[in-house]
Amino acid sequence: MVSHGTFQNMDKEMDIENIRKELEELVQETFTLWDHNRVGFQWRHYTWNHTLRVRAMCLKLGEREDADLSKLTIAALLHDITKRYDGSILTDGNGNRRTDEFGFWQNETLHPARENTVTRYYDAADLYGKIHSFTGACVARRLLADYGLLEDFIEDVAAIIEAHVKPVKLSPQQLAQLYEPMENQIISDADTMDANVGYVAFYRNIHIHSFSRIQRQGAFDVRDYVPSVTRWIDMKQPFADGLFTESAREIANERQERKRELARQLELESNGYFTMNRKYGLLGMIEFFVSGYEDPHMFTQLEQLKERWIPTRQAWIEDEKGSAQRDDASEALGRVENFVGLLECEIQAQL
Template sequence: MDYQPILKELEDLTAETFGLWDHNRVGFQWRHYTLNHTLRVRNMCLELGRREGADLTQLAFAATLHDITKRYDGKILTDENGNRVLDENGFWINETLLPNPNKSNIVTELYRENNLRGTVHSISGAFIAKKLLESYGLPDDFNEAVSTIIRAHVKPPRLTPEQYDELYGKVESRILYDADTMDANVGYTAFYRNVHIHSYGAMQRDGFNLSAYVDNLPRWIDTKYSFIDNLLTESGREVGARRQERNKTLYQMLSEEKKHYNLNLKYGLLGVIDYFVSGTEDPNFREQIDYLEQHWIPERKRWLQRESSETEELAQQSINRVVDFCNFMKAECSGKT
C-alpha cells in the first residue's frame, strides 16, 4: 500500500485544523508554532527511527497527528489555593478552547461527537487519529500502533511498571516522546521558542531587554539537563546532549558579542534576536529563518562595503556566526543533529 498520499492528506488536514481557532497565543503555544513544531518533530522522529530501527511509516503518521487536538488546550486550571488541578493520571487539566463556531472539519466533528472535551490532548489525539486512519481503510494493527504512539507522547506522571511497558514498550513510542520533548526544550529550536516566550511576556509588562535576556540564558540552559537525562532512547540522549552543548556555545558567543554591542546588534547574533523579537505576536519559524538567509544576511553583506577595514573584519565574523546559526537551525529542523 502507498501510504504517502494519505500522509500528505493528513498533513494538510492537520494544518487546516490548527487554523480553525481564532485565538492566537495560549501559554507557550501560538498559532504558527504548532504546525512548525509538528513538522520538525516528524523529521526528528524519522531520523531517530532510522538509528533505532523503528517503523518509519508508523512514526511519520503518529508525528503528523500527535498534536491534532492541541489547539483545544487553554490555560491550565487551578484550584482556590492556586494549585494546578490534576486528573486521575496526574495530568494538568486545561481549560477547553473551542474553535470558531463557523469553522469545522472532520477533526472537530469527531471531537464533539465523541465527547472528548476536557481530555488530555495526547488521549483525544490518539482517539481521533485512529478514527481518521480507519476512514482510509488502513490495517487495524497499523491504526492501533499509531494511536498508541500518539498516546505515549505525553508521559503520565503516575505509571505502574505494567502501564509503562504498555505505553513505552514500542520503540516508536519512545522516539516520539523524545522528539517532542527535545524540539521544545533543547537546541536552537528550543532557543527560538524561548526567545518568543520570554520577549512576548516581557513586552506585555515593561519591554524586552536584550542584554538582560542574554545574561539569563545560562539559567534557562541549566534547567534542560533533566530533560536530556529523562529521554527514552540512546539516540535521543545523544542528540539531546549535542543540542545542549550547542546552546551553551551559543550563550558564550552572545556574551562575547556584547563587548561590541552596537556592531553585533547590526551584524551578529544579537541582531538575530532583535529581528526575532520584532514579530512576537504570531512568529512563523520557517518564514523568519528564510528571511534571515534570503534578506537579512545578504543585506548586511552589502553594508560591509561601507565599513572601515577594522570594522569590516569584525562585522564579517559576526555575519559568519549568523550563517552558522542558520545552518545549525536547518539541520535541527531536519532532525539530523
C-alpha cells in the same frame, strides 16, 4: 511509507503519498480553525512548525533504533492534532495547577471558530476536557479508519500518539508497559527534545521570554535576556538525560553543548561591541526574531534572515571598506550565518 498489508481492503489502497499529503493538509487546516493565537507557550504557527520537526526527529530516531517508520510518520503528523483545544492551565483555589488522575495538567477548553472533519469527530466522541494526547489518538483512529487501514496498524498509531505525553502518576510497571514499543519511546523523546533542547528550543525560548517581557513591561531588552540563557540551558539538562532512547540522549546532549557554546558567544557579544553586535551579530538576529513576536513562524523568519537580513548586512560591510570595525562586523555576521545553518540542520533532524 505505509507497506502493503497495512490496508483492510486492497481496493481502497491509494498512493500513500496522497494519504500523507491529505493528512498534512488536514492538520494544517485544523490548526487554523481557532481564532485565538497565543496560549501559554504555544502560538498559531508554532504547532505546525513543531509537528514537522517532531516528524523529522521521529524518522531519524526511528532509523537509528530500527523502529516502524510507517507508523511513526503518521503518528508524528497527527500527534498534536487536537492541541488547539487546550486553553490556559486550570488552577485550584490555592493557585496550584489542577491535575487529573494520571497527573496531567488540566486545561480550559478553547472552542474552534470553524469546523472540519477533526472537530466533528471530536464533538461526536465528546472529547472535551481530556488530555490532547488521548483525544488526538481518538480522532486519529477515526481518520485512519476512513482510509481503510488495518485495525492493528491504526491501534499502534493511536498508542504512539497517546504516548507522546508521558503520564506522571504511573507505577514503574505501568510505565514500562506503556513504553514497551520502541515507537512510543521515540515520539515521547522527539516531542520532549523539540521543546527543550537545541537551537529549535532556543528559538522557542526567545519567543516565550520576549512575549512575556513585552506583555508585562512593554518592551524586550536583548541585554537583559542574554544572562538568562545559561540558566535556561542548565535547567533543561534533566530533559536531555531523562530521554528513553540512547540515540535521543546522544543527540540531545550534543544539542545542549551547542547551546552552551551559543550562550558563550552571546555573552561575548553582549559584553563586547554591543552596538555593532546588535547590528550584525546574534544579538541583532534575536531582535529580528522578536520583531515577529505576536505569531512567529520559524520557517518564514529563517527565509527572511537568509534572503534579506543577512544580504543587507553583507552589502553594508562591503560599503564600509577601510572601516576599523569591518572585520568584527564580518565575524559577527558569520556567527549568524553559522547559527542559521545549524538551526536548519536541526529542523531536518540532521543534528
